[in-house]
Amino acid sequence: MSFHQKGEQFSQKVQTARQRAAALEQRIVDSPKQDPELLAVSLEELKTALEELHVAEEELRQQNESLLAARSALESERQRYQDLFDLAPDGYLVTDGAGMIREANQAAAQLLGVAHTYLVGKPLIIFVPEDTRRAFRSQLTHLPKLGLLQEWEVRLKSRQGNLFDAALTVASVRDKPGQGSSLRWMLRDITARKQAEEKIRCYHLQNLHLQEEVRLKSQFLALMSHELRTPMNAILGFSQLLMRQAQHQLGHNQLHMLERIFNSGKHLLKLIEDILDFSKLEAGRLELNLEEFNLVELVTQTVEELQSLAHQKQLEVHIHVCLDNPYVVNDSNRLRQVLVNLLSNAIKFTDSGSITVDACEPTPDQIAIAVKDTGIGIEQSEIKQIFQEFRQVSQSLTRTYGGTGLGLAITDRLVGMMHGKIQVESQPGEGSTFRLELPRKVTSSSNTSAIVSK
Template sequence: MSELPAMSAELVPEETELAALQRSHALLSNFSRCLPGMFYQFRRYPDARFCLPYASEAVETFFGVKAEQLREDASFMFAKIHPDDLPKMIVAVRKSFAELSPWHQEYRIIADGQPDRWVVGDATPERLPDGSVLWHGFLSDNTERKLTEQRLLAAERQRSLVMKASNQGLYDINLQTGEGSFSPEYLQMLGHDPRDFAHPQQFWDYFWGTGVHPDDVANLKHAYKAHAAAKGAADYHAEFRQKNKAGEWRWIMSLGSIVEWDSKGKPLRMVGTHIDITERKQTEEMLRQNQELLESNKNRYKELARELEILITNAPVGIMFVSDGVIVRANKALAELCRFPDAQAMIGVKTTFLYQGPEDYQAFSAQVTPGLLADELVELEWHLRRFNGESFTGRVAGRALPTESYVRGAVWMIEDVTEQRGTLDALRTSEQRLQRLMNSSLIGIIQGNEAGQILDVNDVFTQFSGYDRDYLLTQDSAWETLLSPQDLKICQQAYKDLIQTGTTAPFEIMLLQSGNTGVPILVGLSHLENSERGWVAFAMDISDRLRMNRLKTEFISVVSHELRTPLTSIRGSLSLLESGVSGVLPKQAEHLIRIAHNNSKRLITLVNDILDMDKLASGKMIFRSEALDLVALVQNALELHTSYASSLKVNLVLDHHPQQAWILADHDRLMQVMANLISNAAKFSREGETVLLRVFGKGPRYRVEVRDRGVGIAPEFQEHLFEPFTQADGTDTRQKGGTGLGLSITKAMLEKMHGQIGFTSTAGQGSTFWFEFDVYR
């Protein structure tokens, strides 16, 4: 192989339009090698000169001459056409030239020392700007088909002679009775012995019963009816399949004629012969398949050529074909990239304009030539120039073209990656800046994959863990070292929740350091950007926060217990005084005692609620799970709070419930929930109103509703209703009393028992609070 230049060499001044046209289509030679026949372009000039700008390698097989010899003058080719066929050829070419109509011709090519070759040519013309016409065509070898036709004609003549000189397969049928006779040769043709049928009628019963292929019976009858209707003007002729003794289907040709008619013109007798034409049918089928294959290949070639043209023309990257350093074909994207007015303007231009100078071109050539010589794909990035002198970074990919069609040729794809290169550089800078930010953060950051492997950590997390970065990134068992089995399960469950729902709540775990000491951390887990399975975790040391919470909890617990003892004594003393144990008190003193007694009860309620919140927060409140009849529990709660509701002049009514509703819950805690909901509903209802309680099934759950007809809850306050120390702002609400902890405690208790709570409310119309539990079966 001669040296292949990269993308340029000296431009041949004598480069002609014909040569450029030839090279622009040379890529099709790669397809022509795989398909039978010859692909060509035939050009006829107005002065009647003609040439073949392009011809595939098969031209040598057909005409005994190389394609290069016909590119300037194709007269030698016409000398190879059979003299009997040449006049029709010339007439057809002239007609196609004048009318620009498709050309089709069947003719013979003279071969030295060999039989003539039959060929079929098809071509489509197009008018060129100079007035010449260029045909794009395909020439296929038709010799075998012609020989087959000749053999068929010979066989047909032989058949006629056999019919005249032989009685093989003869039959004679009485059309009135259905009885008939046939020659022994007919049975032998089907592999039968005359002894297989004791009487001729047995054969005809077999013939019409199972002997003839069911798909051919209708054709046989139709052929007979047509012959009978013609009154002997045409012979009877039918072809059908008949089963031989071995069970194989043989093709039979039946020829015959009605030879006797009665006085009324009704057929009486018919004679004829049956001939085995299986081999002829097989030959015809093979010929048909070959013809279909040829047509399919021709159509496939045309489709491939069309698709290739569309691909090159509409490719988003620049594409050019280079031969001997000169561009012979280019697409629109390359013209725009290199600042040419259009792709046609690039044809014939040397590619040296793409380089910074001769030395740059030599360096590029030295780098790509080994790959081109090895017929390998060459890919690299190179600092290139546009035709107007602007510089850009190009991604270049190329491969050598066939040497029989191109001189040191190659096809190249060029893409401007200047912005991409700038983006990548900026991305690297950003990643370096991000790494510095990660390491300067006060929060530990861990990045990992689906398998749990740690891919990156920042310096803060290495300080939390007490292990260096290399250990954490290389040890498969790092998590087993860092976490207890229980905390490891918590992390795994959090990752499952993240994959299934797209989010997971922050969670607390204990990070085991290398010195066997533990650091409590709060972990937030999230998806890694642009990754469905990758994750990133943020870890915060919460040692100080836990210590403060513990001190706060201990303080609340101590203060609450210390307050409850004296408050209980004060409440008892005030209760005795209010009941008159010390005698009748003055009205002013009695009023003050009542106020003090009521406030002491509110203080005790507040202290009890604070203690309940503390127990719930610290996990010290114990919940028992037992089977409960929700209907009985609601009825019991209603009876216990009827007197309280009556004191507020409010009625309690259970107006709907099933016979039973079994759930799993803690009886005492659920009674406390009912107490909070019923007392709130009664407290915020108007005098004379009724609080409705309902129990009903809702799918696989039971629901309890407590509905009042009070003032309702303002929309802006509803989202904060279950928060601790929260009460609706308003004079009427404040007068009702309460700690603002009841609903928060209720919600926490229900969730601890695996229940749910919610509400609906309309200002001025009242509120409905509900809670649900799964049905216990």
């Protein structure tokens, strides 16, 4: 029951009591004699009327208490919402339909750089730069029809003249009949976000430029490597033919120089082939030629091909094979390339001792090959970067041992194409162990580009 209805009931009870009192008074006046019985009845009615008044009075007191409690709760709720409005982290404004500010919280005053008392009663458009006021005013006229406009990005200017980017959310609210509409504004400073977006856009453009540069570099390397490999093959072929035909006709020094030409040519051709392979890997144009072959024969033949390099440095090369099933499905040429890279590095960086090649099968569906040397070893801080392209453990080693720094990068990507992984364990002065694990059967190379671009 509402307070209004309770008030009407109380008024009715008071009126009833008055009517009874008036009737009692009239009966006493009209009675010519003081009838004791009439007096008793009158007193009883008066008592009843007084009791009803006491009940009505109690009800009125309770109503007053309820009304005060409701008023207090309403005031607390109003204060709570006022505090939320004033202390909100975002700026809040209430304007009329023309943008005249009626209310503003502290955040809005801080954003616009003015005191709260100055802000109320001012048009919001004075905080818009002059060159954009026309567009702002045009949008302002459409706001009552839109009802709600979210994330309207505009440039605002504080009273001190500082420009900042703001995101406005505006809601049109219908006021009391005949009073039109008012606008509720939320202002948020998005200058930091806009600056971050601009940086991201610049980074994106830079990334596109870098990708284009990488594409052009890869295309250039592939083209130059191909063009250089053709004359290098001719140089190697003719120099090898000269060594065979003129072995007994040339002096020792001349034959030695011819051999140096041939060996240098082979070294240069190896560098060119590394660059060509790497450019193909980067472009995702290298695919596996899968076939079944005997892994033991491949390891043995590869070691025999490099025995001459090991003998030149008086190094021993050992092979340990423990395979129940030597047959695997893979690209034999690319696996041979991986083994050649690992063995060549082992020989290059080992001055004394031996090199060991182990092949085993940790599980029936997996094979593992380890190349262990007793060479110079690798610092722990350098291990993470040895598989990066154009990197060697130090510039001094590059000058001493030569190379492009692509061998291990190509090896790592080829192993990735084969759905395997390669790991290295090393200590300075104690040698290195490169261990690669591969599936016994590589089923597909369709995701080559995704793997090698890691």
